[in-house]
Amino acid sequence: MLHNRVNTAELRAQSRISSTPRTTLSFYRYVRIADPQGFRDDLYRNLAICNVLGRVYVAREGINAQASVPTARLDALRTYLDTQPELRGLRLNLAIEDDDASFYKLVVKTRDKIVADGLDDATFDPADGGTHLDAARFNKLAEHPDAILVDMRNHYESEVGHFDGALRPSVDTFRESLPIVEELLRGREDAPVLMYCTGGIRCEKASAWFKHRGFAKVFQLDGGIINYARQVEAEGLDNRFVGKNFVFDERLGERIGHAVISRCHQCGTPCDAHTNCANDPCHLLFIQCSACAKTFDACCSHTCADFKALPGDEQSVKAVAKTFNGQRYPNAHYRSSMGELDVS
Secondary structure: OOOOOOOHHHHHHHHHHOOOOEEEEEEEEEOOOOOHHHHHHHHHHHHHHOOOEEEEEEEOOEEEEEEEEEHHHHHHHHHHHHHOOOOOOOOOEEOOOOOOOOOOOEEEEEOOOOOOOOOOHHHOOOOOOOEEEOHHHHHHHHOOOOOEEEEOOOHHHHOOEEEOOOEOOOOOOHHHHHHHHHHHHOOOOOOEEEEEOOOOHHHHHHHHHHHHOOOOEEEEEOOHHHHHHHHHHHHOOOOOEEEEEOOOOOOOOEEOOOOOOOEOOOOOOEOOOEEEOOOOOOOOEEEOOHHHHHHOOOOOOHHHHHHHOOOHHHOOHHHHHHHHOOOOOOOOOOOOOOOOOOOO
16 A cells, blocks of 8 residues: 555554654755656555655655654665665754654655745756855854845744844745845845745755856855754754744644744734644634634634534535635635645
């Protein structure tokens, strides 16, 4: 079997009673994969042997993975990855916070691209990316008076945490951010541009694109925010990331510092806890404090809470259309975090 065949509810229940320590991690590589489907099938078999859970995308341009592995099998996973020519020497970005319930199942898919960017790779060299900076060099260059910090993540990510002074485009997807960031940078082609994202994958492509578009000094934070946080702690560096790091798994965030810089979308109290609306037809991603979770029954609005309270046989497709009149929901700040969002 090369696909999960157990429903999510059962998998969640199994996870709750499991006592197996697990490590959450991510990895990616832009590398030529001649047969994505065959590569995907072999990968699924071997990840399943290691009891890896998570979400993995394979394309002709490479691989992008967010996963959870039993801590005792971490070395076995490294060994397997090193046996694959395309993945040998791959860096595993280990999560900042330990959590045994970041993923409940293994999903490995082939896609046209490992991150949806909307770019025609034939028009530029995706391998000609920006200069990689470790945490110390990133901090130092960020002090340059002409340096421009650019957050290449989506607005719901940067809302809860970001580097001070960074440009933070108000976008829902990586694809949207590229032309908007270019417009924001236009006229400053000779200034040092420092890009960052969650684990580095979006900056690999973005930095190459902006070099192609005429920006002379493009840099990227090596390993993204995740690797930065680990280096800062290990080396005793000044942590210039403020707030929480959004992650694309069940946790929806990792605590990097103590500061809470965002607010509950319903009452305005300081809060940076993302959640999905408990009304399944909505499943909206938004920020909600514990008090509002009780008031709205973990939903984004009273409308959704009322709909969620209906008996199951009344929650039909027609009822959804009638209740919401085919419109977006009242508090529709974000798209669903479990949909086809850009993952890094």
